[in-house]
Amino acid sequence: METQRIMEIPHRSIDKRPRKRPRLTWDMPPPPPPIPPPLPCKVLPASNRSQEVGNGIVPNHVYSSSMFYRGTSRNGSPPWRPDDKDGHYVFAVGENLTPRYRILGKMGEGSIQDSGTFGQVLECFDNEKKEVVAIKIVRSLIKYREAAMTEIDVLMRLAKHDVSGSRCVQIRNWFDYRNHICITLILFLISAVMHDLCLIHTDLKPENILLVSSEFIKVPDYKFLSRTTKDGSYFKNLPKTSSIKLIDFGSTTFEHQDHSYVVSTRHYRAPEVILGLGWNYPCDLWSVGCILVELCTGEALFQTHENLEHLAMMERVLGPLPPQMVVRADRRAEKYFRRGARLGWPDSSTSRESMRAVWKLPRLPNLIMQHVDHSAGDLIDLLQGLLRYEPVERLRAREALRHPFFLPGDPKRYGYSL
Incomplete structure (x- = not known):
């Protein structure tokens, strides 16, 4: 019993x-x-x-x-x-x-x-x-x-x-x-409520953000309308509602608690974590930026499993790392740089596959423009604020929520191709 x-x-x-x-x-x-x-x-x-x-x-x-x-x-x-x-x-x-x-x-x-x-x-x-x-x-x-x-x-x-x-x-x-x-x-967007309570999620990723409803509607996929198909057109499924819930607080940390050296799933990990500079609330906002790019393009922004390659991808998409961050990097991260605060990539062990993975990445504005029409300025500006290298310069949660991208308006002006 x-x-x-x-x-x-x-x-x-x-x-x-x-x-x-x-x-x-x-x-x-x-x-x-x-x-x-x-x-x-x-x-x-x-x-x-x-x-x-x-x-x-x-x-x-x-x-x-x-x-x-x-x-x-x-x-x-x-x-x-x-x-x-x-x-x-x-x-x-x-x-x-x-x-x-x-x-x-x-x-x-x-x-x-x-x-x-x-x-x-x-x-x-x-x-x-x-x-x-x-x-x-x-x-x-x-x-x-x-x-x-x-x-x-x-x-x-x-x-x-x-x-x-x-x-x-x-x-x-x-x-x-x-x-x-x-x-x-x-059963089922991160907001500022967690940071107001001095909580850092530390593991934001698409798998931890769920749609409230499983209902969807079929809409024409205009990317394929010009192609000849059996039924004359292609369709895609869009959620009937955009309401979402944040889940999985198993890695959540209170601000006053001791912070572990490494947090976040690799693809959504902030540069300060990789460089061993310590982390706080801004690491969540970096993850949000990576998630928004993934929702826009359909692919993870930084598809890598190695620190040096990860930093190289960041520089390819966002520009060089700030010298002041490189100088402050801890001993475990010093090996990633040459003299003069220059990233030591590629090195002698870098494979051709790794080089192709990095060099194929476009700059952030060009990447977004491949999937969003000419009115994507607000989205690009938001992402550039969320993906700033220096944590203190990164948008805060409440600042991001007040960004023009989230203000009510005509949804067609962004022209998403999700």
Whole structure:
């Protein structure tokens, strides 16, 4: 029987040996697992056991997996299974995640068992509220459990200041199930609200910005109207609404916390991070600039996986790095430059493929003009403000939101070819 306990199940070390993936079908009942002996438990602080969010209570429910009856758990919960070798929760579509939630499938790209760094997000039906929700199931490793508690704290702070839920994804509740922190979220543009709360997201990218609605409309794609096709024209799907939600606060950092050396997913990483100059709120705005270019062109602006090449791409698109930034670069970044603060690219190890990847990039205004018509001046000006090298010179969130590009007007004046 799945019982509720107001304590945290102690972390157990995970077997790192290769193992066969557990079967996910119900063709035969699995044998009951051995009941582990009681271990010292770390009790969560009282403040974490029940948290108020919006108009409701967000409790911490801890579900134990150590009590069974002849191999089948009671209350509709699935039989106990070990986590996979990376600490991910192993599930089957159609079974329950605690008696309250029924698993409908996995959200995101990849097969049903593909998982991300911090865990996986499942689409579930809430048997109590009679609605579909998203549940983020964090890996059972201790460092990810601790990071999840920080994310919960961030989501609660955001919920208190974003009562309407118009800006960021909102938390419904959270619970600890079989040693996995689970965060229940409402199923679905960063604004200044996070920075007002002294929060830095540090991992802004298209994958963390979701459309609120999946509805779309078909419109002619004028790029292909001149071509002869079977139906006479090409169409493209456009979202019916542009409303979006910001998600995944697992890497969010408070301003007063110690900052790690490297943050952000590579393609959206600001130059001050690469140069080891420290980072703060402006690193989020650099990421926003990269995202806007990607939405415009359909491709990541800096498609690279190496620091020197990344800096070379920046210089190709945005011009030379400021000498004052190069002089301040830390020892780990000094190797990227020659005397005179000149970027040491290409070097003896640079491949022809790398050189082609850099030299094919146009300057930022030319890149935008390839996808936007002659009225793209506001967009180019906005991007140049977001992608300034010096963090102190970069547009702030509120300044960017007041930019003419976002002011109400005729949407046709930008002529997007998305």
